[in-house]
Amino acid sequence: MPRLVLPARGRLFAARAERLRTLAASDALGGYLELAAAIAEAQHAAIGRLETPVRDAARLAVAPEERRPPLSPRDLKRGPEWHTALAVIVAGVASVSTFPPAVAAVCERLTVTSADALDAFADRLLAADGRDADPAAAPFVIAALQAYWTALAASLAPEDVTIVPQPSHCPVCGTLPVASIVRSAAPYAGYRYLHCGLCASEWHRVRVECTQCGAIKGIAYQSVAGGPAAVRAETCDTCRAYRKIFYQEHDPAVEPLADDLASVALDLLLAEAGFHRASTNPLLWQPSG
């Protein structure tokens, strides 16, 4: 059974864009999902134009012994390629005229922001206090960083990565996962994978276990009554956190980041029931609540 699934750089963002478009048609936040689809589509274009970024060979060599993620944003020196990715994404979204004027304004603002300021902003997003960052620019900047890190992760071989038992952070870049997906096709059938919010790597984690605190008792699967069977939240009565879990068995098209964004109703209901999200969706930033 594969413990780690590295991202397919040629398909990931195109598939996500397609899924977001499908979901946009029937979701109450359809307009925003259209924007997310445009971002994902631009990410696809950006990653296509991205030369494989240079990996830090020295760090990669040392990471297995240290049992640390080889592409951790804390250790890795970002190359300038991500600025190119951001420019492609901003231009791609700005070319769509149907979005609210605020979208064009942010695109304009990001085009004239200096490289140094963008790097400082990226550092804040990648650091612990990132979610209090400017919520208008954050989805665009994180999208560029996703394209960059996905290209990096896709260039790895599975043996470059050390898997610790029951990892709660991405073994490739150390980021928190967005959501879980229970895959339905061999060789992944029935296994739960966590999907990284930055580099889109997926790693195996035993099912019926809190991905935040590791508790195995008091785990429930909550969903919107009458809603899609493929979309649930794995809630933990111990730490009161949840991550959504998507079942390919019920809908083969589910995509962790897209479906998480398209199920805000579930988030609202769970917040009322006293549960909190274990991690943010990189395309939807909000102040701490």
Next chain:
Amino acid sequence: MATLSRRDFLKVSGATLAASSLAVLGFTPQHALAEVRQFKLERATETRNTCPYCSVACGLLMYSLGDGAKNAKASIFHIEGDPDHPVNRGTLCPKGAALLDFVHSKSRLLYPQYRAPKAKEWQRISWDEALEKTARLLKTDRDANFLAKSAAGLTVNRWETTGFLAASASSNEVGYLTAKVVRSLGLMAFDNQARV
């Protein structure tokens, strides 16, 4: 977002959405907020267990609906092999795959029952009564048929007229204890999980 390690109380509400990327980029969360008022949560569980049939002891995932409240009975609606279990890796044999019907079977035995010799009817008895009766029958049989020495005069301490079949879903420790208890009585016909 990326490397949050501290406990993070991130709740999604009308207020947080109104200050989120969504709102500041010119989209309105009003539809979503209005829509959610007619929705409610449904709670399901997935529970690990071990197949009760044979000594292979396959891992199971049992799916049930219910809010887990004390007075509400959870109802199992699906059982499948546990993909993470090292023995069966998600698979089940036809008997195991039909466990749901076993759980909900109308003729499932729920309490001890007794049918007196020559009687047609089963009668319900208490656990104390059942254990008492079983112990009595075992003791009588052992007293009558215990074989301390073989025909050749060797000490054998055998009890050959009773057999013992133990559960499949037992741990090593339970297997050890069962063997100790059963063998110390001199029982020869005995099968349990410890054989596997």
